[in-house]
Amino acid sequence: MSRRKVELMAPAGNWESLQAAINAGADSVYFGIDQLNMRARASINFTLGDLKEIAKRTSKAGIKSYLTLNTIIYDHDLSVIKTLINAVKDAKISAIIASDQAVINYASSQGVEVHISTQLNVTNIETVKFYSHFADVMVLSRELSLIQIKKICDQIIKEDIRGPKGNLIEIEIFAHGALCVAVSGKCYMSLHTHNSSANRGACVQNCRKTYTVIDKETGIELDIDNEYIMSPKDLCTLDFLDQVLDTGVTVLKIEGRGRAPEYVKTVIETYRKAIDDYLSGKYNQANVEEWMEDLKKVYNRDFWGGYYLGQKLGEFNNTSGSKATQKRVYIGKGVHYFPRVGVAEFKVEAQNIKVGDKILITGPTTGVIETEITEMMVDEKPVYEANRGVNVTFLVKDKIRRSDKLYKIVKTEFAK
Numbered sequence: 001m002s003r004r005k006v007e008l009m010a011p012a013g014n015w016e017s018l019q020a021a022i023n024a025g026a027d028s029v030y031f032g033i034d035q036l037n038m039r040a041r042a043s044i045n046f047t048l049g050d051l052k053e054i055a056k057r058t059s060k061a062g063i064k065s066y067l068t069l070n071t072i073i074y075d076h077d078l079s080v081i082k083t084l085i086n087a088v089k090d091a092k093i094s095a096i097i098a099s100d101q102a103v104i105n106y107a108s109s110q111g112v113e114v115h116i117s118t119q120l121n122v123t124n125i126e127t128v129k130f131y132s133h134f135a136d137v138m139v140l141s142r143e144l145s146l147i148q149i150k151k152i153c154d155q156i157i158k159e160d161i162r163g164p165k166g167n168l169i170e171i172e173i174f175a176h177g178a179l180c181v182a183v184s185g186k187c188y189m190s191l192h193t194h195n196s197s198a199n200r201g202a203c204v205q206n207c208r209k210t211y212t213v214i215d216k217e218t219g220i221e222l223d224i225d226n227e228y229i230m231s232p233k234d235l236c237t238l239d240f241l242d243q244v245l246d247t248g249v250t251v252l253k254i255e256g257r258g259r260a261p262e263y264v265k266t267v268i269e270t271y272r273k274a275i276d277d278y279l280s281g282k283y284n285q286a287n288v289e290e291w292m293e294d295l296k297k298v299y300n301r302d303f304w305g306g307y308y309l310g311q312k313l314g315e316f317n318n319t320s321g322s323k324a325t326q327k328r329v330y331i332g333k334g335v336h337y338f339p340r341v342g343v344a345e346f347k348v349e350a351q352n353i354k355v356g357d358k359i360l361i362t363g364p365t366t367g368v369i370e371t372e373i374t375e376m377m378v379d380e381k382p383v384y385e386a387n388r389g390v391n392v393t394f395l396v397k398d399k400i401r402r403s404d405k406l407y408k409i410v411k412t413e414f415a416k
Contacts, residue, residue: 006250006275009066009172010268013045013257019367020261022057024268028064030097032257033084048084051091064094069107070117073100085112095137108134108164118142118174125155128169136163137170137251142179142235146247146308149173153248170250175241176267176295177255179232179306236303238295239288241274244308262328262360263298265368270294296325296414325415328360328407335391337400344396346406353392353408354385361396363404370409371396 010021012031021029031054032045046054051067058065067088073081085107088096096112098104099119107114115137116122122131123141131138140149153171155161161169235255237244244252252275254267270291277283295303299322331353335345344361353359355376361369376394378386386392 006245006252006279007064007170007172008268008271008275009251009253010264011177011254011257011259012264013259014261015364016261016362016367017257017259017264018054018057019365020265020362021268021367022061022063023367024265025272026063026268028066028094028251029058030066030068030253030257032068048087051087051093055091055093058094059092066095066097066115067093068097068117069103070097070099070119073102078102082106085110088112097139104131104134113165115139115172123148125152125159125161128152128156129159129161132161132163132169134164135169136165136167137172139172139174139251139253142174143307144173145310146243147310149249149308150247157248171248172251172253173244173249174235174255174306175237175244175252175271176235177259178301179235233302233304234300235306236292236295237305237308238270238274238291239285240305240309241271242278242283245275245278259299260328261362261368262370265370266294266298293325296323298326299324323414325412326409327412329410331359331406331408333406334361334363334400334402334404336402337396338393339399342395342397343393344400345391345393346400347391348386348388350388351408352385352387353406358409360407360409361400361404362407363401365401366398366404369396369398369400 007027008025009028009030010017010024010026012018012021012029018029018031033048033051034045054065067084069081069084081103085096085103088107089110089112094113095115096103096107097115097117098107099117104114104116114135116131116135116139118139118141120127120131121141122128122138123144128138140152144152149171156169156171163169237252252271254264254271256263256267273287274283274291277287292303301321302323330350332347332349335347337344353373353376355373358370358372361371373394376383376386376392378390378392383392
């Protein structure tokens, strides 16, 4: 059984998700800044001024930080990318994830570590050799099978292919999250219909809608019942993670910079357990079944194994949105925390809350806290239920802040 290190990489679309990833056991996080990343529209993103704080938090936690600069670059972008890469170097961010040769070349010239994005469609060993002059880690194309991935990993060792740091090239793959119907995400549909380029990070996700196909010669219409034929289910490798890791990949990336912090917490915690079990020889299907139920609780479009197991066709959704078995409902915001007694105070602003409710607390510094209310007080008196407009206190093990938001977790129609 392999004892190698397997890096679990988490998405960070905002401060809450960044802290949730750290708390959940991620080995690294990847994030974007304002523009020039593939989630420029979908997530809040950070600013140039946030880089040093991101580096500080991740360094303190002992994990790596990666800035995504993986969009198509035009001439008028060149000064921007140089500014960003210089700032990455100054802040001591671990590496950048890139697909445009202009970004790769400039970062390499500045001694900034480069990871090759899936947007470059690395699908064979010769391409790995070519980019090994610039990059230490490469994200393989999402369309490869596990057999193809293993062959590439084996060849790297056999041919002793090393990157700029002198280490063997590391192979990274996507392990979980949203999939695009286009080859490794290179889609032009959004550009053609809305003049908003997906390859510039501005996808409007119009592939997630229903469509009727019309034969112009005959006028015959095809309307596929219960299938959003351009919207694949979410990728999930948890139930065959042992086969994935047996290929020799060393980095597993979780997709989801546009998703909520509780998604990051749940998915990272789940894959952390699975990876650790694999490395200790304890990975088994009994645990997988329990973990799959946990994954279903947060945003998902249902699951399939992508192309890793050799499927020729994708599996598509029959709904436009999430199939999560639970959702969050906003209750109120943080007021104060009493550390000596471990009690949090919140102002109830939207809906009522009662003893027995499962709750979710999120915040830029707090990350994500999930717990259940066993008792609570209003005006220092025990109550069963707290209504809008009052301040309520209850036990919370971890510190909360005034910037934190309180949610109630409720079941959805997809819950069993």
